[in-house]
Amino acid sequence: MNRAVVVLILALMGCSFLLVNSQQRTRQLFIEKNRLEIQQRKLNQEWNRLEYEQRELSRSSRIIDIAKKQLHMNDAKQDKTIYLKEKE
Amino acid sequence: MRTARPLPSSELVLRLPMWRSRVVLFLMFAAFCTLIVRAFWIQGVGNDFYAEKGNRVKRVIELNSIRGRILDRNGAILATSLEAKTVIAYPDIVPDDLEKSKILAFAKLLGMSEAELRKKLGESRSQLYLRRQIEPDVAAKIKALEIPGITITSEYRRYYPEGESVAHVVGFTNVEDMGQEGMELSNNALLTGKSGQRNVVIDRLGRVVDDLGGYIPSKNGEDLYLSIDSKIQSIAYQEVKKAVEKHHAKAGGAVVLDAVTGEVLALANWPSYDPNHRGNLTGEQLRNRVLTDTFEPGSTMKPITIALALEKGIVTPNTMMPIGHLQIGKKVITDTHPYGVLSVAQIIQKSSNIGTSRIALQMEPEDMWGMFQAVGFGQAPKLGFPGAVAGLVKPYDKWGKLDQASMSYGYSISTSLFQIAKAYTIFVRDGELATLSMKKIDKPTIGVPVISQKVAAQVRVMMESVTQEGGTAVKAQVDGYRVGGKTGTAHKSNGKKGYSSNRYEAFFAGIAPISSPRIVVAVVIDEPSVGGYYGGDVAAPVFSAVTGSALRTLNIAPDANSTQLVQSNAIQPVNFQR
Numbered sequence: 001m002n003r004a005v006v007v008l009i010l011a012l013m014g015c016s017f018l019l020v021n022s023q024q025r026t027r028q029l030f031i032e033k034n035r036l037e038i039q040q041r042k043l044n045q046e047w048n049r050l051e052y053e054q055r056e057l058s059r060s061s062r063i064i065d066i067a068k069k070q071l072h073m074n075d076a077k078q079d080k081t082i083y084l085k086e087k088e
Numbered sequence: 089m090r091t092a093r094p095l096p097s098s099e100l101v102l103r104l105p106m107w108r109s110r111v112v113l114f115l116m117f118a119a120f121c122t123l124i125v126r127a128f129w130i131q132g133v134g135n136d137f138y139a140e141k142g143n144r145v146k147r148v149i150e151l152n153s154i155r156g157r158i159l160d161r162n163g164a165i166l167a168t169s170l171e172a173k174t175v176i177a178y179p180d181i182v183p184d185d186l187e188k189s190k191i192l193a194f195a196k197l198l199g200m201s202e203a204e205l206r207k208k209l210g211e212s213r214s215q216l217y218l219r220r221q222i223e224p225d226v227a228a229k230i231k232a233l234e235i236p237g238i239t240i241t242s243e244y245r246r247y248y249p250e251g252e253s254v255a256h257v258v259g260f261t262n263v264e265d266m267g268q269e270g271m272e273l274s275n276n277a278l279l280t281g282k283s284g285q286r287n288v289v290i291d292r293l294g295r296v297v298d299d300l301g302g303y304i305p306s307k308n309g310e311d312l313y314l315s316i317d318s319k320i321q322s323i324a325y326q327e328v329k330k331a332v333e334k335h336h337a338k339a340g341g342a343v344v345l346d347a348v349t350g351e352v353l354a355l356a357n358w359p360s361y362d363p364n365h366r367g368n369l370t371g372e373q374l375r376n377r378v379l380t381d382t383f384e385p386g387s388t389m390k391p392i393t394i395a396l397a398l399e400k401g402i403v404t405p406n407t408m409m410p411i412g413h414l415q416i417g418k419k420v421i422t423d424t425h426p427y428g429v430l431s432v433a434q435i436i437q438k439s440s441n442i443g444t445s446r447i448a449l450q451m452e453p454e455d456m457w458g459m460f461q462a463v464g465f466g467q468a469p470k471l472g473f474p475g476a477v478a479g480l481v482k483p484y485d486k487w488g489k490l491d492q493a494s495m496s497y498g499y500s501i502s503t504s505l506f507q508i509a510k511a512y513t514i515f516v517r518d519g520e521l522a523t524l525s526m527k528k529i530d531k532p533t534i535g536v537p538v539i540s541q542k543v544a545a546q547v548r549v550m551m552e553s554v555t556q557e558g559g560t561a562v563k564a565q566v567d568g569y570r571v572g573g574k575t576g577t578a579h580k581s582n583g584k585k586g587y588s589s590n591r592y593e594a595f596f597a598g599i600a601p602i603s604s605p606r607i608v609v610a611v612v613i614d615e616p617s618v619g620g621y622y623g624g625d626v627a628a629p630v631f632s633a634v635t636g637s638a639l640r641t642l643n644i645a646p647d648a649n650s651t652q653l654v655q656s657n658a659i660q661p662v663n664f665q666r
Contacts, residue, residue, distance in 0.1 A: 078568040
């Protein structure tokens with residue numbers, strides 16, 4: 001009888017420690033998850049910003065402007081163009 | 089020997105006074121009572137204090153949603169939301185004796201005067217927005233000032249990388265992220281996301297440690313793909329702008345349609361504005377003229393009138409019409425040059441008002457009215473675009489002879505440039521009027537038959553002759569491609585006083601390539617005042633430039649004879665090494 005009580009008390013104490021421990025781990029993991037979520041959001045924003053910047057740099061009006069003014073390029077005239085027929 | 093006596097120690101215990109145990113019992117009872125009273129106090133009467141302590145670790149977190157992007161047909165971004173910071177002040181908390189240097193620096197970063205800032209901080213409000221949507225680096229500098237009672241939160245701000253060239257189509261949003269103009273307005277519901285929330289527990293470091301349930305996820309807005317091709321759009325905008333500047337005109341517009349799929353490839357207006365910096369915008373800049381301005385389309389109407397006459401069998405392309413002199417009531421119909429006899433095809437090529445009127449007068453007003461309705465005049469195009477106008481077509485039972493004649497060459501009737509372009513899709517689609525869309529579509533829209541395939545082909549030939557030697561718009565020619573179209577030069581109406589003698593609208597509306605039609609391009613230049621005013625001189629060059637680049641962008645093979653077509657396997661590889 002007495003021995004059973006002792007075993008149960010030990011088991012109870014063991015469980016309590018495990019409970020506290022797992023609670024602690026849950027919170028740690030939860031914090032980690034939140035941190036990563038925030039990081040994900042920030043990276044997404046960064047991605048959007050870079051995408052926007054790329055778009056702004058690759059605007060056709062900007063490219064045409066640079067090609068004509070800085071690189072002195074011209075539209076290809078028809079007599080200088082050879083068109084290839086696609087093989088059927 | 090009797091040993092029945094109790095042990096001395098037991099005797100001692102028994103002899104202890106009873107009051108001692110009573111005291112112990114009482115003390116224990118009292119202690120429990122105290123605990124009960126305390127517990128009662130904490131949970132009942134004194135609850136507020138602890139409830140507040142408890143709430144401090146509970147938080148409701150708003151989950152922001154992001155407005156959907158707007159992209160062109162190839163996925164190029166036309167509008168996107170990026171994070172921006174908002175400066176919020178709690179005037180009660182901001183100390184009154186803030187150092188002057190700090191106030192000055194703060195005011196400068198906010199872009200307001202010191203007095204203005206002091207007035208705002210003096211307001212008796214618990215919270216106010218000092219400035220919304222500032223750049224992240226400015227926000228960082230404000231944060232570095234460490235002024236108590238000033239916080240910075242994140243919001244989203246809309247950016248438009250293409251700027252002014254596509255401003256009228258895309259539109260813009262206000263500071264609350266709601267669409268105000270253009271597609272931003274008409275598709276606001278689709279683009280707007282739904283913000284969510286979370287109930288959480290935080291620890292003393294402010295970290296979220298637990299969820300309390302009641303989680304509502306945020307939903308970002310959906311992306312919107314427009315039918316616009318930003319390359320063609322950009323070229324159309326530049327060309328219109330160039331022509332307006334060259335001819336000192338008031339305004340201009342151009343529209344490019346893929347008549348086969350029914351998509352709007354470009355829709356450009358000048359003057360325009362930069363949607364990223366919208367200070368001092370005028371109505372002139374904001375107007376999407378292509379869709380919202382109506383005018384009398386002038387001679388661009390003639391192909392439609394002639395198509396009806398051919399359809400009704402009143403004339404054939406080769407029917408010879410005496411032109412001469414035409415007077416209806418008091419009004420004399422005039423041509424720019426006197427003509428004796430012209431074929432129907434030549435009437436289009438030379439743009440004869442008298443010839444067109446003579447043909448129109450042989451038709452029933454009801455038939456002409458029906459034709460105008462069928463090609464979409466007098467009805468606002470169903471584009472899902474704010475402010476698209478219907479134009480005006482008088483009911484046919486109110487037409488006189490003069491009305492009928494003048495309508496045949498584009499007066500006494502009003503349309504938008506977009507409606508003209510839409511009407512011209514009948515010549516591209518072998519007689520079918522295209523249903524148009526501003527959004528990218530997967531399969532071509534269904535058209536509505538208006539004229540026969542044969543008539544559409546006949547009118548195409550006439551339209552091509554307009555751009556050839558002897559026509560009114562040689563300047564509309566496109567290197568390598570066969571194109572056709574019709575010029576228009578309309579005197580602007582002076583309201584009730586009749587027509588202005590020196591204010592014009594110059595038009596050109598055309599189709600390309602003729603051998604296998606695909607696109608419609610329509611151009612208007614409003615009040616050109618220098619270097620000519622005829623549609624053939626002012627609008628046709630814009631048509632030529634826009635059509636050329638649109639055809640190349642769409643990868644359409646040249647159909648003019650001059651082009652060199654070579655089998656791909658016949659080409660020798662070129663060595664680019666130097």
